Amino acid sequence: MAGSLGVVLVGCGGIARSHAFALSKVPNAKLIASVDIDEAAAKRFKDRFGFETCSTDLDATLARADVDAVVITTSSKSHGPLIMKALEAGKHVLVQKPMTASVEESRAAVKLSRKKNRKLMVSFFELFLPPVERARQIIEQGLIGEPFFFKAIMAWHTPDVTAGWPFNPELAGGGVILDGNVHHVSNALYLLGDPKVQSVYAEYGALTADIKVEDTAVILVRTDKAILEISGSNRLQEPGGATVAFKDQWQVFGTKGTIAWDAAARPTFRVFTSDKDALDPLLSNGWVSPKLPVMPPDHREFSMHINGEESPWVPEHQHFVDACLNDTPVRSDGEFGLKTQLILDAAYKSGREGRKLPLEEAGV
Ligand SMILES: NC(=O)c1ccc[n+]([C@@H]2O[C@H](COP(=O)([O-])OP(=O)(O)OC[C@H]3O[C@@H](n4cnc5c(N)ncnc54)[C@H](O)[C@@H]3O)[C@@H](O)[C@H]2O)c1
Numbered sequence: 001m002a003g004s005l006g007v008v009l010v011g012c013g014g015i016a017r018s019h020a021f022a023l024s025k026v027p028n029a030k031l032i033a034s035v036d037i038d039e040a041a042a043k044r045f046k047d048r049f050g051f052e053t054c055s056t057d058l059d060a061t062l063a064r065a066d067v068d069a070v071v072i073t074t075s076s077k078s079h080g081p082l083i084m085k086a087l088e089a090g091k092h093v094l095v096q097k098p099m100t101a102s103v104e105e106s107r108a109a110v111k112l113s114r115k116k117n118r119k120l121m122v123s124f125f126e127l128f129l130p131p132v133e134r135a136r137q138i139i140e141q142g143l144i145g146e147p148f149f150f151k152a153i154m155a156w157h158t159p160d161v162t163a164g165w166p167f168n169p170e171l172a173g174g175g176v177i178l179d180g181n182v183h184h185v186s187n188a189l190y191l192l193g194d195p196k197v198q199s200v201y202a203e204y205g206a207l208t209a210d211i212k213v214e215d216t217a218v219i220l221v222r223t224d225k226a227i228l229e230i231s232g233s234n235r236l237q238e239p240g241g242a243t244v245a246f247k248d249q250w251q252v253f254g255t256k257g258t259i260a261w262d263a264a265a266r267p268t269f270r271v272f273t274s275d276k277d278a279l280d281p282l283l284s285n286g287w288v289s290p291k292l293p294v295m296p297p298d299h300r301e302f303s304m305h306i307n308g309e310e311s312p313w314v315p316e317h318q319h320f321v322d323a324c325l326n327d328t329p330v331r332s333d334g335e336f337g338l339k340t341q342l343i344l345d346a347a348y349k350s351g352r353e354g355r356k357l358p359l360e361e362a363g364v
Pocket residue numbers: 010011012013014015016035036037038041073074075076078096097098123125165178179304
């Protein structure tokens with residue numbers, strides 16, 4: 001299908017800037033409306049990113065025939081109800097992670113997206129990092145042998161835990177597991193080619209302050225391919241303060257080599273293979289940093305803690321818009337989001353009950 005996709009953005013806060021900016025760079029996206037319960041926020045987005053209009057009335061906006069898709073960037077616990085509302089109105093959906101705050105909501109969303117025959121994609125922006133795509137190819141080509149261990153950390157600094165929805169369970173639905181660890185659960189599933197989960201174990205808690213959601217978490221997932229160790233904290237103390245101290249790293253260890261990515265390192269992406277036949281012999285004696293596609297300078301804004309050259313936001317939104325217009329599959333669809341949610345819910349249950357959950361109980 002040719003033409004353009006009429007898009008509404010719901011939730012005009014921090015991360016929404018990355019989405020709105022990216023949409024403004026996608027030629028076949030039409031920025032119809034910015035919507036927020038806060039009128040001033042919706043207006044700021046209209047003025048800054050060029051939406052045709054702004055509104056606090058989502059129902060009225062969804063009733064418009066020129067709206068084809070909704071990008072949901074609100075606080076996490078509202079994702080589930082907003083996905084359902086957008087799908088009911090017959091619109092495609094791109095929703096920020098976590099997909100929802102519970103497995104039940106994710107299942108309902110998948111079911112409705114099938115019934116309505118609309119795209120449902122979860123925004124795991126790291127899946128559009130050039131190094132993630134390259135790492136997946138390297139694994140598929142067998143260059144690091146059989147992956148047996150995936151290890152990752154995402155951690156940042158939140159100075160004030162008394163303000164903002166992320167520390168309010170009524171609005172967040174959970175803490176750093178839903179907010180940070182979820183990214184690396186998704187990376188692991190994607191990189192390892194959808195491994196079968198066998199068990200889930202987690203330790204987490206509010207360790208640094210008197211708050212009602214976890215600020216620190218470690219999840220261990222046993223799969224048929226590898227063990228995953230996924231950790232996170234939003235209370236990191238490192239140089240740089242709230243905006244700069246952001247740790248985002250993952251490594252895949254295989255029987256013949258290792259892949260490592262670290263958002264703060266330069267280069268960010270390194271590969272080692274002990275398979276001397278696999279690469280040019282000149283390159284196979286140590287770490288190599290494969291050449292990756294580089295984002296044009298005018299596509300790098302709002303790349304968050306990601307090196308602007310690797311910014312995944314425009315490619316992610318181009319992928320979503322093209323998938324809606326041409327009815328092609330999306331990279332992280334509702335089923336994929338549901339699988340991440342099953343692992344997260346199992347992690348919460350494991351931590352609450354203080355035991356490892358075997359496959360049957362983990363439900364994955
Ligand atoms: N991928 C990433 O790197 C990343 C980074 C930060 C946040 N996030 C996710 O994005 C989402 C938003 O986080 P944020 O930090 O931008 O939050 P934020 O508080 O900065 O912005 C949320 C906005 O949504 C609006 N809102 C809340 N409920 C609404 C509703 N029902 N209808 C319309 N508007 C509503 C709020 O008024 C606010 O303007 C969260 O789910 C979070 O987990 C992802």
